Amino acid sequence: MWNNILGHEQQKEFLQRYLQAKERPHALLFLGAEGLGKKQLALAFAKTLLCPQHSGEDGCESCRLLNLEDGNLSHPDFLLLKREADEKTGRLKDIGIDQIRDLTGKAAFAPVMSDRKVLVLEDADRMTVPAANSFLKLLEEPPAGWVIIMLATREDKLLSTILSRVVCLRFAPVPVALVEQELVRRGLAAEQAAVLARISEGSVGLAVSLAERQVFEMRKQAVAFLEALPLQTPMNYLAGRVWQQKGFERQPALLLCQLLQLLLRDLLMLKLRTGNPCYNQDLATNLAEQSRNWSVKSLHEALAAVQDAFWNLENNVGVRMALEAMALKIDNAYKE
The missing domain is CATH 1.20.272 (Zinc Finger, Delta Prime; domain 3)
Structure with a gap:
């Protein structure tokens, strides 16, 4: 499952067990450097979790509405919260209290197609203090049926009270040899792939970004x-x-x-x-x-x-x- 995502076999195994478990943690934290595939795996997991057959590959209506290949994230039971760009500078701002309040307001609505809702929170370590405290309340009293997946690069930027309420999956760099193979598969020359794999320190996303x-x-x-x-x-x-x-x-x-x-x-x-x-x-x-x-x-x-x-x-x-x-x-x- 999720074979298109390079590496992170232990994390994949945990998520596969999660799908079959009777009792599941309501909040997960994917922690690791940028470009390691945390978001890619979070979205694939969300798709699988919302799929009635828990396959994410059966072409059902749920999978059609969460089609990661064409960027369609219109599933009514899927929520993605990320940093917004400043209107003047265009630079990304930290996640603010208003965004969290808007999210909390959505907690009142029941799932539409599935028996659960899935929230992916990007850059969870880039919340303002008021936003983080507001989000903590959501973790303390999670809406029924919600699964929250937080993505972060800096553990020290997260409130200890938030960390105590999540199950943390740590993402390590992908072996350089695997990154090199993936870059060659994507069409890069072997010599360039070898250099980019090492420069990116095991991050496929960073290696691809550097090539571009x-x-x-x-x-x-x-x-x-x-x-x-x-x-x-x-x-x-x-x-x-x-x-x-x-x-x-x-x-x-x-x-x-x-x-x-x-x-x-x-x-x-x-x-x-x-x-x-x-x-x-x-x-x-x-x-x-x-x-x-x-x-x-x-x-x-x-x-x-x-x-x-x-x-x-x-x-x-x-x-x-x-x-x-x-x-x-x-x-x-x-x-x-």
């Missing part, structure tokens, strides 16, 4: 910057970088930071001779040569500069300013 975002072109720019160190005239060099030009957007800037972080981690592992395989395994020979010119201290400082830039970008600091400050700090660290 032309990650190898962006990585060339990150590598070129590190190879240019030390910068003789830093401001002149930066003026010619595409990521310092007006109009370079926030998401590509975040990706640049992520790739620099992975490259610097590789340099650190090679410097320390840990024996761990590089994330950027296709560049291992080049990176091993570069690592000789770095000190362990300077690599730690460079990594801290990238982490600061990533945090600044996530908190709406100007893109050019954040990347310029990062580049200058890395250059200074290299020269020490």
Whole structure:
């Protein structure tokens, strides 16, 4: 069952037993990093749970109204609650109290087609405090027949009182070899699939997203910057970088930071001779040569500069300013 979802066999087995159990927990928490397939499995499980035959594959009316392949989520007994975009900035807001109140209002309505309702709550760790406290009341007195599936990446961002009222299924990264096989199956070249599988750290969703975002072109720019160190005239060099030009957007800037972080981690592992395989395994020979010119201290400082830039970008600091400050700090660290 759910063979189209890669990995997570223990979680699948638990959910299969759940379907047959006489007594079932009313709330589940799927906890793990982004892109591991938590939402994909939650939706597939919801479809199976609402299907009269608990198969999710028999072509019944229930399955037709929860058709995951074409994105049809119109089943009357299925609820999906997620973060909404800010009207001005377009950025996703935390889940607010009004959304939870609207959800609570729906608790008064009985199931229409099934003997239960299924709620999938995305980004449960991104509720405001008032929203989380309101949602807690729903968990404490769950509506009859409701099954609540919460998705989250940060356990520390959830109220302890919420955690105590759910059964937690932890999602670990999918083995890199399986991710690589899946990427090849989707049409990626074997060499690119091998790199993306390791860069994504076992996340199929992230690997696919990186492929779609032309990650190898962006990585060339990150590598070129590190190879240019030390910068003789830093401001002149930066003026010619595409990521310092007006109009370079926030998401590509975040990706640049992520790739620099992975490259610097590789340099650190090679410097320390840990024996761990590089994330950027296709560049291992080049990176091993570069690592000789770095000190362990300077690599730690460079990594801290990238982490600061990533945090600044996530908190709406100007893109050019954040990347310029990062580049200058890395250059200074290299020269020490």
